[in-house]
Amino acid sequence: MEVKDMKKLLVENNYKITKQREIVFNVLNENKGNHLSPEELHEIASKYDKDLGIATVYRTLVIFDKMNIVHKLDFDDKIKKIDSKYLSCDNVKKKEMYYSVRKKYNLIQLKKDEINVEKASLLLFLMRLCFNGVFRVNKKNEFNTSMGSYLINPLRLITEDEIFSISEKIKYVNFKSVDFEELEYLITKNSFFYLDPPYMPEKKSMEHIRYTTDNFKENEQERLAKFIDKINEKGAKFILSNSDTEDEYFYNLYRKYNIDKVKIKRLIAAKSKDRKEITELMIKNY
Numbered sequence: 001m002e003v004k005d006m007k008k009l010l011v012e013n014n015y016k017i018t019k020q021r022e023i024v025f026n027v028l029n030e031n032k033g034n035h036l037s038p039e040e041l042h043e044i045a046s047k048y049d050k051d052l053g054i055a056t057v058y059r060t061l062v063i064f065d066k067m068n069i070v071h072k073l074d075f076d077d078k079i080k081k082i083d084s085k086y087l088s089c090d091n092v093k094k095k096e097m098y099y100s101v102r103k104k105y106n107l108i109q110l111k112k113d114e115i116n117v118e119k120a121s122l123l124l125f126l127m128r129l130c131f132n133g134v135f136r137v138n139k140k141n142e143f144n145t146s147m148g149s150y151l152i153n154p155l156r157l158i159t160e161d162e163i164f165s166i167s168e169k170i171k172y173v174n175f176k177s178v179d180f181e182e183l184e185y186l187i188t189k190n191s192f193f194y195l196d197p198p199y200m201p202e203k204k205s206m207e208h209i210r211y212t213t214d215n216f217k218e219n220e221q222e223r224l225a226k227f228i229d230k231i232n233e234k235g236a237k238f239i240l241s242n243s244d245t246e247d248e249y250f251y252n253l254y255r256k257y258n259i260d261k262v263k264i265k266r267l268i269a270a271k272s273k274d275r276k277e278i279t280e281l282m283i284k285n286y
Contacts, residue, residue, distance in 0.1 A: 001029075001069065009067045023048045024060045028070065035115070040171060071115075078121040083157045086125070098129055098147040106142040124158050180227055189235035197224055199243040200250075202278070218249075225253050232257075232285045244279040254283045 006025050007017050027045045042057045064070040086097055105122040127133055130145040138144045198216035231238045242250055244261060251259060260282045
């Protein structure tokens with residue numbers, strides 16, 4: 001939508017065209033996909049008009065919402081509704097509800113860059129209750145992690161306070177869902193990259209163990225290695241983590257960088273006694 005369209009809607013709905021409303025609209029247009037909070041919107045918009053108050057931003061957003069220029073994300077309400085229903089169930093019904101929610105989550109198909117608050121709410125519910133908090137999909141790209149075997153404590157469900165706390169911590173973080181090569185423009189000598197790609201199976205016999213439909217195999221690992229070379233050539237720092245494969249694949253791929261072995265304990269084995277200490281690699285250029 002362009003400014004002229006916004007002005008036309010204001011007139012048609014008996015609202016005044018003001019400089020402040022135009023500024024708010026322009027900031028929203030310039031930040032499509034960033035899902036700004038009113039506070040973030042005010043911070044940016046006030047650079048264009050130092051007298052623009054937060055109350056004006058809120059009032060403008062209410063008007064824009066009524067005219068379908070913006071859409072309010074009622075995230076917390078949907079989570080509360082799901083949690084309330086779940087907590088009222090006995091253990092048998094809780095299990096039934098988990099698999100019902102999982103089915104509903106998989107049925108919601110999204111278009112590229114589409115925002116769907118309901119699907120996001122369902123995923124939060126599932127991730128708190130699924131086995132060891134593992135996100136895993138089948139070949140149809142459907143979430144298929146089973147419910148955890150533990151007795152579900154209500155405190156495991158996400159709370160309103162947690163959502164606001166997390167929101168506060170990440171309000172200046174810019175999330176992008178793109179191929180890593182599209183982020184080359186971010187590389188400067190002052191950049192630091194932590195790269196956590198899909199891990200290679202530690203053994204050839206474990207090739208079937210993957211958690212997404214994206215086959216991030218040798219060709220993708222090697223493409224990532226070339227991207228890391230660009231990071232290094234431009235003077236930026238990086239750390240890459242990956243598995244310590246039996247064929248020493250990463251020692252050959254990253255032989256010019258520093259490689260440290262780190263012992264960790266995996267938390268995704270079905271039985272706690274099988275959660276043994278393993279070795280992972282930390283690859284860095286410093």
